[in-house]
Amino acid sequence: MIAYVINPGSTSTKLALARISPSPNPDLPGNIQVALERREVFHPDLVGDLHEQFARIHAELMQGLEGWPAPDAVAGRGGLIGPASAGTYVVTDELAQFALASPYGQHASNMGAALALEVATRYGVPAFIVDPPTVDELLPEARVSGFPGIERRSRFHALNTRAVGRRAAYEVGKRFSEAVVVVAHLGGGNSVTTFLNGRAVDTTGALLDEGPFSPQRAGTLPTSGLLDLAYRFPRPELERLLTQEGGFRGLLGTADLRELERRERDEATVRAIVEAYIHQVVKAVGAYSVVAGRPDAIALTGGAARWPSLIDRIESRLAWIAPVVTYPGELELEALAEGVGRVLLGHEQARNWVRPGA
Numbered sequence: 001m002i003a004y005v006i007n008p009g010s011t012s013t014k015l016a017l018a019r020i021s022p023s024p025n026p027d028l029p030g031n032i033q034v035a036l037e038r039r040e041v042f043h044p045d046l047v048g049d050l051h052e053q054f055a056r057i058h059a060e061l062m063q064g065l066e067g068w069p070a071p072d073a074v075a076g077r078g079g080l081i082g083p084a085s086a087g088t089y090v091v092t093d094e095l096a097q098f099a100l101a102s103p104y105g106q107h108a109s110n111m112g113a114a115l116a117l118e119v120a121t122r123y124g125v126p127a128f129i130v131d132p133p134t135v136d137e138l139l140p141e142a143r144v145s146g147f148p149g150i151e152r153r154s155r156f157h158a159l160n161t162r163a164v165g166r167r168a169a170y171e172v173g174k175r176f177s178e179a180v181v182v183v184a185h186l187g188g189g190n191s192v193t194t195f196l197n198g199r200a201v202d203t204t205g206a207l208l209d210e211g212p213f214s215p216q217r218a219g220t221l222p223t224s225g226l227l228d229l230a231y232r233f234p235r236p237e238l239e240r241l242l243t244q245e246g247g248f249r250g251l252l253g254t255a256d257l258r259e260l261e262r263r264e265r266d267e268a269t270v271r272a273i274v275e276a277y278i279h280q281v282v283k284a285v286g287a288y289s290v291v292a293g294r295p296d297a298i299a300l301t302g303g304a305a306r307w308p309s310l311i312d313r314i315e316s317r318l319a320w321i322a323p324v325v326t327y328p329g330e331l332e333l334e335a336l337a338e339g340v341g342r343v344l345l346g347h348e349q350a351r352n353w354v355r356p357g358a
């Protein structure tokens, strides 16, 4: 069985031809075996409204697909489509258009559904999204913020962290649906999430929410400092600053952790900010390790997990809580393929999205 899987990101669109089959080992996560033939389409200057960028990204994507055999299905990384259950969703034109103009925030993943639908329509096959970032399974007590009218939202790296959580549970001899796993996605954006029996019961969020600062996002700020900023900048500019000019980029002038890995040894300022990042990450993981009882496993993933000494320092401060497993980079293409496979192989029913408030 063949699926095209498409993951639009802020600087590139990652894609793969996925060959999907039932796993010969029924104990493997998801009981599905996936083999990926990967490609990447680079667009480092993706700025502005996604509608304006979509036609260009779609044209470049079609070139990226050239030479592949026809698919049985196409899957795109889901966007900010409103509160949703975890699962694999059929992409309709309504879902695709809603995501492109999402009222829940601008994010490259908002293009995933429309790109998948465009490609799938050309081949006359179904299009899907899997585990969109707005998967919302929060405990009621996790929704309360502390001020009336402000509700904590579930907006995180659901696709990657669920796939990583499934594997982390498997590594400690548990099924994801019967385990407590805390997953820290340390990428361009960060999120720390507690999974209880396969459900994301609490999360820091990843976009203008909470949590440790990231290569480009500010994360949780002291409220008084945020108020000062609110009186200095109009909201659109402040959103851009907090999501694109915060974190390492704001503090050290670069969002590239590979550069900081080289500089840390000789520059005390870099060392101090990296230590502050580690401090914030371990504090967040520690806090999310008490949400649902002692975790069976803690998982570290995202691009920052490719920095060995960084991960060693984080792991050494967390290992007393639970076994720590690391998945450098992300499993988003694998997770898209597994989500489609679960539906096409009959393990799971595809979900139909309903517009929020409909």
Ligand SMILES: Nc1ncnc2c1ncn2[C@@H]1O[C@H](COP(=O)(O)OP(=O)(O)O)[C@@H](O)[C@H]1O
Pocket (backbone or CB within 6 Å): 009, 010, 186, 187, 188, 189, 215, 255, 256, 257, 258, 259, 261, 302, 303, 304, 306, 307, 329, 330
């Ligand atoms: N080999 C590496 N060593 C250290 N940092 C890395 C490495 N590869 C990527 N990174 C860093 O990870 C961050 C991007 O994480 P990633 O999860 O790929 O981003 P995104 O959230 O955009 O998908 C960047 O700051 C990048 O510099």
Ligand SMILES: CCCC(=O)OP(=O)(O)O
Pocket (backbone or CB within 6 Å): 009, 010, 107, 133, 155, 156, 157, 187, 188, 189, 190, 206, 207
């Ligand atoms: C919107 C939540 C997902 C997210 O922030 O992804 P990136 O870190 O890849 O931007």
